[in-house]
Amino acid sequence: MENLERLLIDVKESLERQIGDLDRKVTDGFASMSTRFDTQAARLDRQAALQQTGGRWSIGINARAERIDSALEVKDREIADLRERVKRLENRPGEAA
Secondary structure, eight states: OOHHHHHHHHHHHHHHHHHHHHHHHHHHHHHHHHHHHEEEEHHHHHHHHHHHHHHHHHHHHHHHHHHHHHHHHHHHHHHHHHHHHHHHHOOTTTTTO
C-alpha cells in the first residue's frame, strides 16, 4: 500500500511540474506573440498613414491639374477668338493699311 501511495504522490508531483512548465511556456509564447502583434500593428499604422498621405497628395495633384486644364482651355478660347477678330479686321473690304 505504501508503494501505491508513493507512486500516486510521484505522479501528482510530476503532473504539477509538467503543468507548471506548460504554463510557463504558454505565458512566454503569448508574450512573444503579443510583441510580434505590437510590432505588426506599428508597421500597419505607418503604412496606413503613408496611404492616407499619398491619397491626399494625389487628390491635390488632380485638383491642381483640373484647374490648370480649365485655365488653359479658357486661354485657348480667348486666343482663338482674338485670332478670328484679327482675321476679320484684316479682311475688311475697302480699308487700306
